[in-house]
Amino acid sequence: ENRYEVTSSCMGCLAHPCQSVCPKGAISMKNGKSVIDQEKCIKCGKCREICPYDAICHKERPCKAACGIGAITSDHVGRAVIDNEKCVSCGQCMVSCPFGAIADKSQIFQLIRAMQSGRKIIAQVAPAFAGQFGPKVTPEMFKTALKELGFADVYETALGADMGCMAEAEHYVKEVATGKQQFALTSCCPSWSVMAKNLFPETIDKI
Known part of the structure; x- marks a missing residue:
């Protein structure tokens, strides 16, 4: 405390x-x-x-000190409790905990169930994947491995970033530059978007 x-x-x-x-x-x-x-x-x-x-x-408490939005409190016995209504999943509490008591929520179970249901699941990987496995693993080998695991296809996150930039540029030209919208807010960080929507709901239509 x-x-x-x-x-x-x-x-x-x-x-x-x-x-x-x-x-x-x-x-x-x-x-x-x-x-x-x-x-x-x-x-x-x-x-x-x-x-x-x-x-x-x-x-x-290190995790509480690291949380920038006050989402961490203590229960009746002194254990840290995360308020999921406030939490933006930034992960600062997880990296600050000296005991490793906070873990990222895995979606592996939901992923396996989705694959077993026959749904078309696409893998999205960051460009940095190329440096994770050493020179003997090529992008083609990595893509093949993901498909063998059950993914229907594999796309690089940077492709989505390019598409996002084009959509944002078009929105700016049509809405902000013409004066229809006062300003526009954008970020690649999902935690930032959740924080903005939770703390500044009046800006939702501008994000």
């Missing part, structure tokens, strides 16, 4: 600068050491900044 705590490094100095600087009077002295009242503390960090002995530490 997000909290400031006094460590054993506290020297109980006579000036008590941490106590003097606290705007809420949350710090008191007990047994010659500073103690922070968590009910009063507003997490401003002034006590930590002024402590001459660096005896006050800031404890913050």
Whole structure:
């Protein structure tokens, strides 16, 4: 959780600068050491900044600190909980967790079921795939392998990017340049799009 705590490094100095600087009077002295009242503390960090002995530490859950939209909270036993209504699936919490406790949601089961149902499934791969398997694996070999796995065809993501650029350019010329639309917003990042739609719903028609 997000909290400031006094460590054993506290020297109980006579000036008590941490106590003097606290705007809420949350710090008191007990047994010659500073103690922070968590009910009063507003997490401003002034006590930590002024402590001459660096005896006050800031404890913050890494995943919560990494989440830019406040989608992570704690349950009644202190476990991290992700609010899926707010989450934009950016993955920052996953890469910030020092314990590997957050995992990306796999779609492999849904993929297998879709293939078994007889649906035409297309594989979309990033251009960077060429550098993932070494010089002995050619793009043709990679495409053949994906088809043997059950994909009907394989396309490079860059093709979709080119098509997207053409569609966006056409939209800009017809709508924005003519004044019909005030501005246009665009991004290749799906997390950005979800964030914009969730936090700024008034811009949905401009994305």
